[in-house]
Amino acid sequence: MNAKLSAIRSAALAPALALVVSLIIGAIIMLISGVNPLTAYESLLRGSFGSASALGKTLSNATPLILTGIAVAFAFRGGLFNIGGDGQFAAGAVTAAWLGVSLNLPGLLGPITVLVAAALAGATVGALAGVLKARFRAHEVVVTIMLNFIVVNIAMWLLMHPLDGFTQVPGSAQIRPENALAPLGFGLPGVHLGLVVAIVAAIAATIFLWRTPNGLELRVTGISVKAAKYSGVNGTVAAMIALGGGGAFAGLAGAGEVLGTYGNMTVPFVTNLGFLGIGVALLGRNHPLGCIVGGIVLGALSAGGQRMQFDLGISAHLAEILVAVVLIFITMETAFTRRRKVRASPSPLNSIEASNDR
Amino acid sequence: MTNEKPLALRMTGITKSFGGTKANDGIDLAVRHGEILGLLGENGAGKSTLMNILYGLIQPDGGTIEVDGVELRMTSSSVALSHGIGMVHQHFMLIPAFTVIENIALGAEPSQHGVVDRAEARRAVVELSERFGLKVDPNALVSDLGVAARQRVEILRALYRGAKTLVLDEPTAVLSPQETDHLFAVLREMASAGMSLILISHKLNELIALTHRVTIIRDGKVVGTVETADTSPQELATLMVGRETSLVLDVVDHKRTAEPLLKVRGLTIDDPKLGVVDFDVYGGEIVGIAGVDGSGQSELLEAIVGLRRATSGTVSIAGRDVTKSSSRTRLELGLGYVPEDRTTEGLVGALSVRENSILRRQRRKSWRRWGLLAPSIILAHARALIATNDVRPPNPDLPVQALSGGNQQKLLIGRELADNPDIVIVSQPTRGVDIAASRDIQRRMLDARNDNRAVLIASLDLDEIKALSDRVLVLFRGEIVGEVARADATDETLGLLMTGEKA
Numbered sequence: 127m128n129a130k131l132s133a134i135r136s137a138a139l140a141p142a143l144a145l146v147v148s149l150i151i152g153a154i155i156m157l158i159s160g161v162n163p164l165t166a167y168e169s170l171l172r173g174s175f176g177s178a179s180a181l182g183k184t185l186s187n188a189t190p191l192i193l194t195g196i197a198v199a200f201a202f203r204g205g206l207f208n209i210g211g212d213g214q215f216a217a218g219a220v221t222a223a224w225l226g227v228s229l230n231l232p233g234l235l236g237p238i239t240v241l242v243a244a245a246l247a248g249a250t251v252g253a254l255a256g257v258l259k260a261r262f263r264a265h266e267v268v269v270t271i272m273l274n275f276i277v278v279n280i281a282m283w284l285l286m287h288p289l290d291g292f293t294q295v296p297g298s299a300q301i302r303p304e305n306a307l308a309p310l311g312f313g314l315p316g317v318h319l320g321l322v323v324a325i326v327a328a329i330a331a332t333i334f335l336w337r338t339p340n341g342l343e344l345r346v347t348g349i350s351v352k353a354a355k356y357s358g359v360n361g362t363v364a365a366m367i368a369l370g371g372g373g374a375f376a377g378l379a380g381a382g383e384v385l386g387t388y389g390n391m392t393v394p395f396v397t398n399l400g401f402l403g404i405g406v407a408l409l410g411r412n413h414p415l416g417c418i419v420g421g422i423v424l425g426a427l428s429a430g431g432q433r434m435q436f437d438l439g440i441s442a443h444l445a446e447i448l449v450a451v452v453l454i455f456i457t458m459e460t461a462f463t464r465r466r467k468v469r470a471s472p473s474p475l476n477s478i479e480a481s482n483d484r
Numbered sequence: 485m486t487n488e489k490p491l492a493l494r495m496t497g498i499t500k501s502f503g504g505t506k507a508n509d510g511i512d513l514a515v516r517h518g519e520i521l522g523l524l525g526e527n528g529a530g531k532s533t534l535m536n537i538l539y540g541l542i543q544p545d546g547g548t549i550e551v552d553g554v555e556l557r558m559t560s561s562s563v564a565l566s567h568g569i570g571m572v573h574q575h576f577m578l579i580p581a582f583t584v585i586e587n588i589a590l591g592a593e594p595s596q597h598g599v600v601d602r603a604e605a606r607r608a609v610v611e612l613s614e615r616f617g618l619k620v621d622p623n624a625l626v627s628d629l630g631v632a633a634r635q636r637v638e639i640l641r642a643l644y645r646g647a648k649t650l651v652l653d654e655p656t657a658v659l660s661p662q663e664t665d666h667l668f669a670v671l672r673e674m675a676s677a678g679m680s681l682i683l684i685s686h687k688l689n690e691l692i693a694l695t696h697r698v699t700i701i702r703d704g705k706v707v708g709t710v711e712t713a714d715t716s717p718q719e720l721a722t723l724m725v726g727r728e729t730s731l732v733l734d735v736v737d738h739k740r741t742a743e744p745l746l747k748v749r750g751l752t753i754d755d756p757k758l759g760v761v762d763f764d765v766y767g768g769e770i771v772g773i774a775g776v777d778g779s780g781q782s783e784l785l786e787a788i789v790g791l792r793r794a795t796s797g798t799v800s801i802a803g804r805d806v807t808k809s810s811s812r813t814r815l816e817l818g819l820g821y822v823p824e825d826r827t828t829e830g831l832v833g834a835l836s837v838r839e840n841s842i843l844r845r846q847r848r849k850s851w852r853r854w855g856l857l858a859p860s861i862i863l864a865h866a867r868a869l870i871a872t873n874d875v876r877p878p879n880p881d882l883p884v885q886a887l888s889g890g891n892q893q894k895l896l897i898g899r900e901l902a903d904n905p906d907i908v909i910v911s912q913p914t915r916g917v918d919i920a921a922s923r924d925i926q927r928r929m930l931d932a933r934n935d936n937r938a939v940l941i942a943s944l945d946l947d948e949i950k951a952l953s954d955r956v957l958v959l960f961r962g963e964i965v966g967e968v969a970r971a972d973a974t975d976e977t978l979g980l981l982m983t984g985e986k987a
């Protein structure tokens with residue numbers, strides 16, 4: 127257990143240092159633009175954790191981010207870089223919008239069925255990229271990005287035609303209340319059961335990766351394709367599980383936004399959560415449980431950034447710049463772990479080259 | 485006598501630490517002009533670190549390097565090159581898609597008004613190759629060349645760049661005996677032309693045959709420099725290991741079983757590297773597959789194990805046709821397999837000993853409780869493997885890449901033998917493994933044979949093939965060109981078969 131704790135500590139060290147360094151850089155930027163960084167960071171902190179409503183904003187921001195983060199981390203454990211979060215998210219969201227409006231089932235069966243269907247929709251989009259990768263050596267980065275365009279636009283078309291709710295803002299009709307993900311309460315506005323779904327998903331992904339033969343096979347594939355073949359792993363199946371599994375988490379994220387946060391899916395719908403998932407996975411060191419932390423950090427920066435803008439008139443873009451700086455520092459893995467020989471976990475950004483080899 | 489010649493190179497007090505361990509601890513080494521110096525040491529003794537320091541790839545913490553009496557700082561390999569230090573690595577650094585000339589001239593192109601002067605490069609290369617007997621077609625693509633020819637290109641490249649002191653890292657590891665003889669003739673020619681050579685090797689007989697002096701290092705320190713004429717393989721081994729080591733393996737005659745356990749009939753795969761192959765392995769015998777690098781050993785073993793699909797022919801295990809079975813089925817039918825690549829195929833370097841201990845059999849129900857992998861069961865299995873195979877350090881949570889090559893191999897072979905398979909297939913059993921661990925591993929294979937299992941090994945190390953095998957099958961261009969019994973397996977016979985000169 128002690129060994130485990132120190133492993134966690136050393137895995138968290140680099141992201142934590144990166145966070146600190148980027149806050150310092152952010153402070154320098156603020157000084158240049160004539161803002162007192164202490165006031166600004168105080169406002170950032172207040173806006174993210176300072177009150178129940180601030181915490182609520184942070185956690186509701188974090189809910190989809192945790193899941194799109196796992197979508198990247200999970201695939202990366204299998205050696206594949208999932209940039210398809212946005213498409214998988216849209217597939218999940220549009221599935222939730224369709225079933226959420228039309229499905230009429232008793233009790234919790236409604237939202238559970240919708241969530242499962244949305245996860246399957248995301249998984250299908252991801253697995254498609256996996257098949258193309260394994261069978262035809264189509265690079266998953268290119269394929270998942272292209273699938274984003276295809277799936278997002280199909281979703282938009284569906285929302286404007288068969289699923290059109292004839293509401294004032296173009297999009298689907300409101301979902302049936304019994305299919306909604308209920309607010310979590312605790313005086314945290316905006317936080318719904320989707321957060322529980324995200325945490326359960328993180329635990330499930332962890333158990334899958336470290337406690338099942340399939341998970342071991344996936345991780346072996348991620349480290350060495352040769353060793354996976356030697357261990358009797360079917361490369362196509364492994365790629366489908368990696369990207370399909372990842373897609374399922376992104377699909378859940380989309381469903382959570384529709385069923386818990388917005389109640390319907392509009393045209394256009396929230397975008398970029400899939401891409402931000404890459405940052406969440408980086409912060410979480412590609413561990414599903416780490417993605418919970420990563421999601422909360424990015425969720426807090428975004429909530430606090432809004433508050434900074436409100437209080438001090440600092441552009442919300444500054445918060446976005448901060449996030450970008452944090453992520454750049456995290457990718458500089460050797461900057462904070464210079465003397466360490468064995469890395470806690472590799473960065474997905476190095477995997478593009480590695481995954482080309484299969 | 486070489487003794488009277490002045491020093492070409494002198495390294496004094498070279499020290500280098502990585503983390504807490506001293507890879508080089510005050511190493512002194514000197515080579516005279518026209519001398520061939522052997523550098524002997526086990527894996528991890530510090531040979532590579534020392535040579536990388538000489539070649540400017542690593543900066544030492546302390547110590548000096550003098551070339552022809554002038555102290556130099558080797559800040560990069562180009563500095564080393566410009567002072568006449570050349571290196572031929574064990575893994576060739578050639579670009580296969582380029583021609584011989586292009587590879588040799590790359591980075592050192594003679595240019596005329598900024599345009600590469602190919603004619604001049606060719607002239608220089610041809611002259612060097614004739615002078616030292618390094619025969620090679622300058623226009624051939626490197627990808628079309630055999631291993632021995634690629635090595636000649638590497639040597640030519642170093643010479644072309646003006647190397648006067650040449651370091652060769654395990655140059656004979658991939659060569660047939662005749663190719664080794666030829667290489668040695670070339671190296672002697674280079675030495676008599678006044679060049680200095682440093683030969684890194686762990687093959688004691690070769691060091692005795694070729695060198696003038698041998699410097700032995702152990703645990704980062706020089707433990708002795710001996711005149712080759714006054715030493716013996718036994719003395720070198722004792723210096724290298726630090727205690728008396730038996731160089732001979734006791735092999736007691738053993739009667740093989742009546743029926744073969746492994747039958748290979750007319751096997752072909754979708755790869756021209758392997759031809760049509762027929763052979764049997766009986767219980768209670770070790771069959772060795774010899775051949776130069778690239779003659780199809782790996783492909784053959786992978787086809788038998790089920791990692792490559794047969795396009796025709798059959799493979800049977802104990803009378804059962806497994807040609808269509810997956811590698812996992814073959815494993816469960818009693819086929820243990822140790823691939824040549826330890827850390828990226830047989831084991832996963834980044835994963836713990838514990839997780840590696842169930843690899844390839846990860847789907848067995850016996851590791852699970854409540855449907856999930858049970859850490860306690862796996863831990864017990866890992867501990868048992870560590871204990872029975874003397875894996876050090878005995879820590880199941882260490883990543884496999886933190887173990888030495890010898891301990892990795894003991895773990896890997898132990899895991900594959902733990903199921904008591906009828907057939908054990910081992911590729912390169914002791915490559916990169918120190919002497920003591922090699923002996924342990926070879927004994928385990930003899931035990932398996934004495935236990936009436938069928939043992940099939942493939943090795944590029946002929947000494948190992950000869951020491952272990954009851955029968956040797958020689959592969960040449962994917963075909964079995966000869967079968968030699970233990971008593972007749974000499975370097976001469978095997979070498980001629982390996983290079984296709986006698987069929």
